[in-house]
Amino acid sequence: MFGFHGLFGYSQLTIIRRTLSSTIFALSSGQGKCGVAVVRVSGPRAGNALICMTGFKKLPTPRLALLRSIRNPITKDVIDKGLVLWFPGPNSFTGEDSCEFHIHGGIAVVTGVLEALSNLPQTTLAEPGEFTKRAFINGKLDLTEVEGLADLLQAETELQRKQAFLQTNGSLSKLYQKWKHTLLQSVAHIEAHIDFEETETLEYGLIESVTKDISCLYNELKTHLQDGRKGEMLRNGVKTIILGEPNVGKSSLFNFLCQRPVSIVTPISGTTRDVIEVTxxxxxxxLVLLDTAGLRNSSTDVIEIEGIQRALEMYKNADLIILVIDIATYLSNYEKNNSQTFEEFVREYVNSFLKIPDFFDNSDEKVSPHNIFKKNCVFVLNKTDINSIDFDKQNILGASQLNVVKISCKTETGMEDLINVLSKELKTLCGEPSQEHPSMNQMRHREQLRKCLFNIENFLKESGKGSAGDLVIMAEYLRKSLRNLGKLLGTITTEDILDVIFKDFCIGK
Ligand SMILES: Nc1nc2c(ncn2[C@@H]2O[C@H](COP(=O)(O)OP(=O)(O)OP(=O)(O)O)[C@@H](O)[C@H]2O)c(=O)[nH]1
Ligand SMILES: [Mg+2]
Known part of the structure; x- marks a missing residue:
C-alpha cells in the first residue's frame, strides 16, 4: 500500500530502522493457564530462532503446522512438544520473517519458551503493540486499519465486532484512499495547467472538470461527517440515562436491565444519590446505562441536591433518555384532564415536576414534527401491577407518536416490549456497520476530515471566482486537504500520534 520512505522525518526514519533491525518475541495468546499458548517471533532472526529451538536443518515449508519438540537452545532440554509455523516475510502479519510456537498453556512451559528465546542473540521481548506497529511501518496496515484492529480486540458486542472487523479489513481505508486519489489527480491537473498554460494548450475545460470532481468529493465528505456520530456511538457505547422522580422504580429497572442488584432499591424516596454506570x-x-438520583425540587438534603445536580449534568452528555414515570401519576392526571394527549402530559409533567433544563426542542429545524425532544427518549410507565390501564387510556397511549412502554419491575411484565423499543432506538442511533457506507468512529478521524472539508471548501470558493481564481492558491488548498487525509491514513505521522494509537494494544499484538 505504502512504504515508509519519504513519509517520516530523518530522526524518525533512524528510530524505525533501528527498531526493525531487532527481532522481537512475546506471548500472543492470553496470560494465565490455558490449553494452548501461542508465542510469536518477528524480525530478521526469526528463522534462526525457529531452527535453534526445533533442530530443523533448514527452514520448513511456509505456513505449514509441524509437530516438533521445542528445546532450550543452550541446555538442549526439551521444554515442550508443540506445533511450529514459519511465515517468511513479506507474507506475514508484520511483513517480516516470523514464526510461531503453539505450546501447552502452562505457566512454566510458556516461561521456559520465552526464557529460551530471550537467550538468543539480538532477540528481545516485544513492547505492547510492537507486532502491529511493525505491520504498519512495513505498509501492511494503514492507521485506520490499525485502529480497527485495536477495536476488534476490545469489541464486546456483535455489532462492535462487525464495525471493527470491516475497518481492519480496509472499509474506511478504501474510502479515504479513493478521496486521496481524486485529490491527487486534481492537484496534478492543476499543476500541469500552471506549468504549461503559457506554452502549450491543455485540454479544454480541465479546471471545470477538476472543480466538478472536487464538488462531488465535497458532498460525499460532508455527508460522511453528518453521520450523527453513529460509528462513535457504536464504538464507545450509547450513553443512556434513566431519569425520573424519586421512588418511581428507576433503580429497579436498572437492576433488571443489568440482571443483577447493582443499585440499592428501598421504598424510601431519594435512595439513589451517586450516578451508577454499567455497560x-x-x-x-x-449501551452505557446510568442510574441516577430521583429529580425533585423540594429537597433540602444537601446530599440529595448534589445527586440531582449530578443527574442533570449527566443528562447533558447522554445520547438516549429512559424517563420512568409511576403509572399512578399518569392516571391521576388523566382523571383531571382526559382529553390531554400523552405528548401534552409529558410537556406539562417535565416542565412542572422534573424541571429538566433543555429537554424540549423548540427550534424550527426539527428533523421530524414528532421529535419534540432534544434527545432520543423512551417513556416507561412503571408499577402497572398496582394500577392497570383500561381500554380508553390504552387508546390515548396507542395514538402517541412517542416511545411509550408500560412495565412492572415487580412482575417483569412489559420488559420484552421495552427491550424491543430500546433495540430500535439503538439501531437508529448506531446504524448498522456496512462495507459500502463505513462510519468513522474516532475524534481523530472527525478532526482531520473537518480540516480536509474546510480546505476543499476554500478551493471551491477560489475556483468559483472563474477566470479571476488563482490556480496556485487552488492547488495549495488541495495539497493541504491531501495532508489531512495523509494524517488520517498515517502516511504522514509523528511518533506522538503513533504512541497514542499503539498504547491501546497489549504485549504480543
Ligand atoms: N409494586 C411495585 N413496586 C415497585 C415496582 N418497581 C419498583 N417498585 C418499588 O418501588 C420502590 C422504589 O424503587 P426504586 O427502584 O428504589 O426507585 P427509584 O426510582 O430508584 O428511587 P430513588 O432512588 O429514590 O430515586 C421500591 O420499594 C421498589 O421495590 C413495580 O413495578 N411495582
Ligand atoms: Mg434509585
Whole structure:
C-alpha cells in the first residue's frame, strides 16, 4: 500500500530502522493457564530462532503446522512438544520473517519458551503493540486499519465486532484512499495547467472538470461527517440515562436491565444519590446505562441536591433518555384532564415536576414534527401491577407518536416490549456497520476530515471566482486537504500520534 520512505522525518526514519533491525518475541495468546499458548517471533532472526529451538536443518515449508519438540537452545532440554509455523516475510502479519510456537498453556512451559528465546542473540521481548506497529511501518496496515484492529480486540458486542472487523479489513481505508486519489489527480491537473498554460494548450475545460470532481468529493465528505456520530456511538457505547422522580422504580429497572442488584432499591424516596454506570449488550449494541438520583425540587438534603445536580449534568452528555414515570401519576392526571394527549402530559409533567433544563426542542429545524425532544427518549410507565390501564387510556397511549412502554419491575411484565423499543432506538442511533457506507468512529478521524472539508471548501470558493481564481492558491488548498487525509491514513505521522494509537494494544499484538 505504502512504504515508509519519504513519509517520516530523518530522526524518525533512524528510530524505525533501528527498531526493525531487532527481532522481537512475546506471548500472543492470553496470560494465565490455558490449553494452548501461542508465542510469536518477528524480525530478521526469526528463522534462526525457529531452527535453534526445533533442530530443523533448514527452514520448513511456509505456513505449514509441524509437530516438533521445542528445546532450550543452550541446555538442549526439551521444554515442550508443540506445533511450529514459519511465515517468511513479506507474507506475514508484520511483513517480516516470523514464526510461531503453539505450546501447552502452562505457566512454566510458556516461561521456559520465552526464557529460551530471550537467550538468543539480538532477540528481545516485544513492547505492547510492537507486532502491529511493525505491520504498519512495513505498509501492511494503514492507521485506520490499525485502529480497527485495536477495536476488534476490545469489541464486546456483535455489532462492535462487525464495525471493527470491516475497518481492519480496509472499509474506511478504501474510502479515504479513493478521496486521496481524486485529490491527487486534481492537484496534478492543476499543476500541469500552471506549468504549461503559457506554452502549450491543455485540454479544454480541465479546471471545470477538476472543480466538478472536487464538488462531488465535497458532498460525499460532508455527508460522511453528518453521520450523527453513529460509528462513535457504536464504538464507545450509547450513553443512556434513566431519569425520573424519586421512588418511581428507576433503580429497579436498572437492576433488571443489568440482571443483577447493582443499585440499592428501598421504598424510601431519594435512595439513589451517586450516578451508577454499567455497560450492557442489548441485541449486539453496546449501551452505557446510568442510574441516577430521583429529580425533585423540594429537597433540602444537601446530599440529595448534589445527586440531582449530578443527574442533570449527566443528562447533558447522554445520547438516549429512559424517563420512568409511576403509572399512578399518569392516571391521576388523566382523571383531571382526559382529553390531554400523552405528548401534552409529558410537556406539562417535565416542565412542572422534573424541571429538566433543555429537554424540549423548540427550534424550527426539527428533523421530524414528532421529535419534540432534544434527545432520543423512551417513556416507561412503571408499577402497572398496582394500577392497570383500561381500554380508553390504552387508546390515548396507542395514538402517541412517542416511545411509550408500560412495565412492572415487580412482575417483569412489559420488559420484552421495552427491550424491543430500546433495540430500535439503538439501531437508529448506531446504524448498522456496512462495507459500502463505513462510519468513522474516532475524534481523530472527525478532526482531520473537518480540516480536509474546510480546505476543499476554500478551493471551491477560489475556483468559483472563474477566470479571476488563482490556480496556485487552488492547488495549495488541495495539497493541504491531501495532508489531512495523509494524517488520517498515517502516511504522514509523528511518533506522538503513533504512541497514542499503539498504547491501546497489549504485549504480543
Ligand atoms: N409494586 C411495585 N413496586 C415497585 C415496582 N418497581 C419498583 N417498585 C418499588 O418501588 C420502590 C422504589 O424503587 P426504586 O427502584 O428504589 O426507585 P427509584 O426510582 O430508584 O428511587 P430513588 O432512588 O429514590 O430515586 C421500591 O420499594 C421498589 O421495590 C413495580 O413495578 N411495582
Ligand atoms: Mg434509585
Amino acid at each position: 450492557l449488550n442489548i441485541n449486539g449494541y453496546p
